[in-house]
Amino acid sequence: MKETNPAHCSSDAERSKIALRNYPTKLFVETTTRCNLNCFMCVKQNRGSELCEGDFPPELFTRLEAALPHVETLILNGIGEPLMNPHLESYIRRAKELMPSSGWIGFQSNGVLMTPLRAESLINAGLDTICISVDAIAPEQFQKLREGGNVEAVEMALSALNNARIICNRPEVKIGIEFVAMSSNISELPETLEWAASRGARFAIVTHVLPYDELHAHEAVFCNITDQALSLYNKWRRTAISSGVDMQRYYEVRFKYSRTDDEQAIVDLVEAMKAEAEQQGIMLDMKKLLQLEHQRVDEITALFAAAEAVAARTGLELRLPELALKEQRKCSFVEEGSAFVSWNGDVSPCYFLWHRFDCFASGWNQTVKPKIFGNLAEQEMLRIWNNHEFTAFRRDVLAYDYPSCASCGLAPCDYVQTDDFQQDCHIRNVPCGSCLWCMGVFQCLR
Numbered sequence: 001m002k003e004t005n006p007a008h009c010s011s012d013a014e015r016s017k018i019a020l021r022n023y024p025t026k027l028f029v030e031t032t033t034r035c036n037l038n039c040f041m042c043v044k045q046n047r048g049s050e051l052c053e054g055d056f057p058p059e060l061f062t063r064l065e066a067a068l069p070h071v072e073t074l075i076l077n078g079i080g081e082p083l084m085n086p087h088l089e090s091y092i093r094r095a096k097e098l099m100p101s102s103g104w105i106g107f108q109s110n111g112v113l114m115t116p117l118r119a120e121s122l123i124n125a126g127l128d129t130i131c132i133s134v135d136a137i138a139p140e141q142f143q144k145l146r147e148g149g150n151v152e153a154v155e156m157a158l159s160a161l162n163n164a165r166i167i168c169n170r171p172e173v174k175i176g177i178e179f180v181a182m183s184s185n186i187s188e189l190p191e192t193l194e195w196a197a198s199r200g201a202r203f204a205i206v207t208h209v210l211p212y213d214e215l216h217a218h219e220a221v222f223c224n225i226t227d228q229a230l231s232l233y234n235k236w237r238r239t240a241i242s243s244g245v246d247m248q249r250y251y252e253v254r255f256k257y258s259r260t261d262d263e264q265a266i267v268d269l270v271e272a273m274k275a276e277a278e279q280q281g282i283m284l285d286m287k288k289l290l291q292l293e294h295q296r297v298d299e300i301t302a303l304f305a306a307a308e309a310v311a312a313r314t315g316l317e318l319r320l321p322e323l324a325l326k327e328q329r330k331c332s333f334v335e336e337g338s339a340f341v342s343w344n345g346d347v348s349p350c351y352f353l354w355h356r357f358d359c360f361a362s363g364w365n366q367t368v369k370p371k372i373f374g375n376l377a378e379q380e381m382l383r384i385w386n387n388h389e390f391t392a393f394r395r396d397v398l399a400y401d402y403p404s405c406a407s408c409g410l411a412p413c414d415y416v417q418t419d420d421f422q423q424d425c426h427i428r429n430v431p432c433g434s435c436l437w438c439m440g441v442f443q444c445l446r
Helices: 012-019 058-064 088-098 116-125 139-145 151-167 186-198 214-219 227-243 247-253 261-280 286-291 294-314 381-385 388-399
Strands: 026-029 073-075 104-109 129-133 174-181 203-208 223-226 317-319 338-341 357-359 366-368
Touching: 012 388, 026 058, 058 088, 088 104, 088 116, 116 151, 129 151, 139 151, 151 174, 174 186, 186 203, 186 294, 223 227, 223 286, 227 247, 227 261, 227 286, 247 261, 247 286, 294 317, 338 381
Parallel strands: 026 073, 026 338, 073 104, 104 129, 129 174, 174 203, 203 317
Antiparallel strands: 357 366
């Protein structure tokens, strides 16, 4: 019987079929938590991460082997730099022997350790895709963002990989870059894409930065508002401007007992907007909407458009993130049948629930704890994947019957701030209400 390809799924039934198979379709394996750089945007630099350093060992890789004949995608990276694991090639070679011929293996890297010999070794082992991190091409800016690295190392890595592709007679190997979009580097995005394409990159993944603390919150350039809320607000904002109504004064006049005609017009317009939002099932956080920097949104929109123009001209396959949070959530990790394996063998469902960390993504401090369904040292992968807890979790995620904390004016509440999460305000035990991955602003190689 023909299998359903996760990339081509369109219906809820198809997505459920993939997520609830008795084997994972995608595996993300953290080959190491060690790294040779100190990037400020990395979870390793976060005070709440509590990460231990270590390499994924060969004895745990053997516990994955029963699942590999069904795996279409194997991503060999996590928090650390994959090239620091001395067994990387042997993992790729063994996975290639077991995976379907249509499957592919890849990882993301900072590229510093990528020599010509290492590039040939990896491609000969069976590597299909590699994504090199480059967040700027101005030397000073690059070193500021990725302490210990430099643009020249990335350029040499791309050159080594492109040459190895030819030497190994594997022209199909895909080489690309990842760009973490931040306030301090977003203006360099189009130029960086041009630079990468001219050096053999075939694809580019752009993702927003995840602020881990309030100090770096200003670096986030995505709107902490849903796309539908933003669209509705912009419609009413245009009405307000054309009518001479100053919506920015809403909180100033809302609770006044006696209002002037102009003040009453402000309240009436905002209440009409709220009524339409309620009718359409859209949550409005008026404080966030009124604080929105519209000029900044327009600037980022223009830069994304310029990036798309570069991609169209150079033939670069470009994946841009959403600028605003998507109201209609989609967990690609669960929908595409993914499992995440930590360096020590712990099995989790997604990037969001893979490690412990603090973040400031929605404008408030949050501690995220990993969701672990088993460990490879105790059970092989298929046993963990099919246990009742993991299966029920995937089914509950696909129901999408949990709150959207980023859209809620009452967040953060005791449900998500508790040290021991039990349930949310929907009386569900899925700790996904504050996840922004399913809202389109964060991306990865997948």
